[in-house]
Amino acid sequence: MFPELKFSEAQILDYCDSVTPEAVEVSLAKDRCDYFDLLNLISPAAAVYIAAMRKRSTLARRRYYGKTVSVYAPLYISNTCVNSCKYCDFNIHHRAERKILTLDEIRREGEAVRKNGIDSLLIVAGEDPKHMTVDFLCEAGRMLRKIFSYLALEVAPQDEAGYRELFAAGYDGVTCFQETYDPNLYRELHPAGPKGDYTYRVWTQQRAGKAGFRTLGMAFLLGLAPWRSEAASLAAHAIYLMRECFQSKIQFAFPRITPVSDxxxxxxxxxxxxxxxxxLAFRIVFPECCMTVSTREAPEFRDRIVRSCADNMSAGSRVTPGGYAVLADRDVAQFTLNDSRSPAAVYDAIRRNGQEVVFKNWDSRIGL
Ligand code: SF4
Incomplete structure (x- = not known):
C-alpha cells in the first residue's frame, strides 16, 4: 500500500466488501467527497450504480473542464532500458530492436507530430543512465520547447536537483507509474535494475513537485494486483501530493496491461x-484533477470515457522510437495499441461527441 496510508490491503478490501447501497447513495449525493467516499464508489456495491455515477461524474467534469478534451502525443525517444520489468517488451532481456534517437531525429519526430496540430508532447524513454542523461533530456527539451507549448516527461525517476534542471529546460510535467503499490509484488516484478527501488520510485512526484513541476502524472498498472486496493493507494498518494505539492496539479491515468511478446x-x-x-469514482472524488485515457483502450471506450470523466487523450500515438517520421515503417513497441486512429479521426470523434478539441491550454509564460 502507499506508505503513508495507515490501512492494510486486507482492511481496505474488507471495508469495500462491507459498503452498503445506502452508503453509495450518500456518497453520490455529496457535493464534496472524501477518501471514504472513494472507497464507497469503487466498492462492489457501487457496481450497479454506474448510470448514476456517470451522471454525477459528467457534471463534475463539466464544472472543471467544460465541453473540452485536451489532446497530446507521446514521443518515444529511446527504447533502451537497463531494467527487467517482467511485463514490458523493452526490458533488458528482451531481444527487441533498440533505437536511441539523436537530437536531429527527435526534432524531426517533433515536427511530424506538430503537423497534426498537437501542441502538448510527452517525452518517453526507457531507463538508460548512460544515454538518457539529464543533460541530454535538457537539450532535447530546449529544442522541443520551440515547437510545443507544453512538454512532459515519462522517463527514469530523477533526484530533485535533476528535476530542477529539467524544469528550467522547459518541461512542465512529470509522469511516473508506480506499477504496483504492493512492495512485495513490486520486488518480484522488478528483479534487477534501478527500478527495483520501490521507495525511490514512490516519492518521484514529490521530488518533481518540489522542483517546480506543474503537472504530476500518476498511475498503477492495472492487472498486476487487485484493483480496489491499488486504487485506494493511488487516491491516498494523490491526497498526500495535493498537500505536499499544492502548487502542482495531479493527473491520473488508468493504464491496463496489454499483451507483451513473452x-x-x-x-x-x-x-x-x-x-x-x-x-468515474476518481472524477467524482477528485473533480479538479486531470485524467487521461490511454491509447491502450479501444476507440469506443475512449470516446465514451471522455464524455463522462477523462479530460485528456492521446491522438495518433506511436510507441516506437522514430515511429512518426524516422522509422515509420518499423514496429518495436512498448505495448499494444488498441486505438490506431489517425489524429484527425480522433478529433472528429471528439467533435461528434459535442466537445471541443483543445490543442493548447498552457504556455510556460503564464507561470512567470
Ligand atoms: S517498463 Fe519502463 S523501466 Fe520497465 S523495462 Fe519497460 S521501459 Fe524499462
Missing part, C-alpha cells in the same frame, strides 16, 4: 466495467 499474464485483469467504475 506471454506475461496479469494475475488480476480488470474488465471494462470495473475500469469505468474506477475512473
Amino acid at each position: 506471454g506475461f499474464q496479469p494475475g488480476h485483469p480488470v474488465g471494462d466495467a470495473e475500469l469505468e467504475q474506477m475512473m
Whole structure:
C-alpha cells in the first residue's frame, strides 16, 4: 500500500466488501467527497450504480473542464532500458530492436507530430543512465520547447536537483507509474535494475513537485494486483501530493496491461466495467484533477470515457522510437495499441461527441 496510508490491503478490501447501497447513495449525493467516499464508489456495491455515477461524474467534469478534451502525443525517444520489468517488451532481456534517437531525429519526430496540430508532447524513454542523461533530456527539451507549448516527461525517476534542471529546460510535467503499490509484488516484478527501488520510485512526484513541476502524472498498472486496493493507494498518494505539492496539479491515468511478446499474464485483469467504475469514482472524488485515457483502450471506450470523466487523450500515438517520421515503417513497441486512429479521426470523434478539441491550454509564460 502507499506508505503513508495507515490501512492494510486486507482492511481496505474488507471495508469495500462491507459498503452498503445506502452508503453509495450518500456518497453520490455529496457535493464534496472524501477518501471514504472513494472507497464507497469503487466498492462492489457501487457496481450497479454506474448510470448514476456517470451522471454525477459528467457534471463534475463539466464544472472543471467544460465541453473540452485536451489532446497530446507521446514521443518515444529511446527504447533502451537497463531494467527487467517482467511485463514490458523493452526490458533488458528482451531481444527487441533498440533505437536511441539523436537530437536531429527527435526534432524531426517533433515536427511530424506538430503537423497534426498537437501542441502538448510527452517525452518517453526507457531507463538508460548512460544515454538518457539529464543533460541530454535538457537539450532535447530546449529544442522541443520551440515547437510545443507544453512538454512532459515519462522517463527514469530523477533526484530533485535533476528535476530542477529539467524544469528550467522547459518541461512542465512529470509522469511516473508506480506499477504496483504492493512492495512485495513490486520486488518480484522488478528483479534487477534501478527500478527495483520501490521507495525511490514512490516519492518521484514529490521530488518533481518540489522542483517546480506543474503537472504530476500518476498511475498503477492495472492487472498486476487487485484493483480496489491499488486504487485506494493511488487516491491516498494523490491526497498526500495535493498537500505536499499544492502548487502542482495531479493527473491520473488508468493504464491496463496489454499483451507483451513473452506471454506475461496479469494475475488480476480488470474488465471494462470495473475500469469505468474506477475512473468515474476518481472524477467524482477528485473533480479538479486531470485524467487521461490511454491509447491502450479501444476507440469506443475512449470516446465514451471522455464524455463522462477523462479530460485528456492521446491522438495518433506511436510507441516506437522514430515511429512518426524516422522509422515509420518499423514496429518495436512498448505495448499494444488498441486505438490506431489517425489524429484527425480522433478529433472528429471528439467533435461528434459535442466537445471541443483543445490543442493548447498552457504556455510556460503564464507561470512567470
Ligand atoms: S517498463 Fe519502463 S523501466 Fe520497465 S523495462 Fe519497460 S521501459 Fe524499462
